[in-house]
Amino acid sequence: MRGLPLFLGAIAIAIAGCSSNNNNNPGQCSLPSGTKTVLVYPAPGATGIPDNFGLVVLGSSSVLPLSYGTYIVNNTTQNAGYFNNLGTAPNPLPTPNALPTFPAPVYQSSGNPGVSFVAGSSLSVYLNNTSSNCVPTLLLGSFSVK
Numbered sequence: 001m002r003g004l005p006l007f008l009g010a011i012a013i014a015i016a017g018c019s020s021n022n023n024n025n026p027g028q029c030s031l032p033s034g035t036k037t038v039l040v041y042p043a044p045g046a047t048g049i050p051d052n053f054g055l056v057v058l059g060s061s062s063v064l065p066l067s068y069g070t071y072i073v074n075n076t077t078q079n080a081g082y083f084n085n086l087g088t089a090p091n092p093l094p095t096p097n098a099l100p101t102f103p104a105p106v107y108q109s110s111g112n113p114g115v116s117f118v119a120g121s122s123l124s125v126y127l128n129n130t131s132s133n134c135v136p137t138l139l140l141g142s143f144s145v146k
Contacts, residue, residue: 026133029126036061036102037140039125040089043098044141051119051145055111057089058140059100063108067131070110075142076121083110085130098141117145 031037041057042049056070069085089107099105117123122144126136 026135028137029129029132029134030138031060031127032062032064034061035064036100037064037127038100039098039141040100040105040107041094041097042141042143043096044143046096046143048146049096049143051121052114052116053145054113054115055090055094055109056083056125057093057097057107057109058086059105059107061100061102061105063106065129065131067129068108068110069128069130070140071126071128071136073124073126074117074121075124077118081112081115082128082130083112086110119146121145 037058037060038044039056040059041055042053056072058064058070064086066085066087070083071080072083073080086108087110089109093107122142124142125140127138127140128134128136
């Protein structure tokens with residue numbers, strides 16, 4: 001599996017960050033006030049996504065700060081890791097995608113090329129804000145890899 005050491009390293013960092021003895025409750029990661037964001041690629045509910053898909057695309061009602069990224073949880077193995085902070089989305093958008101229902105969406109992507117997931121796994125994508133100690137619990141969508 002390509003990228004597995006990198007992915008496992010990301011998991012170790014995530015666990016270390018989550019297990020600090022910080023007595024401040026950081027709360028859940030949330031969107032900037034008034035912003036709507038959805039998972040565009042892979043489309044929520046999609047199946048057969050390549051196990052090395054490499055990036056996710058978000059659609060938002062306004063540009064999210066570059067400190068935002070995604071946190072991927074493998075529901076099958078319970079492994080998790082961060083994808084990079086948001087950047088420019090590819091044009092055209094990869095398929096299968098789900099277009100936002102709100103007008104004039106802004107597309108941004110978060111990626112980690114070279115990471116592969118266990119074939120047949122169900123993955124969930126959560127929003128993460130790396131500029132805070134928030135907990136990535138805002139579920140954007142789930143899909144399965146082939």
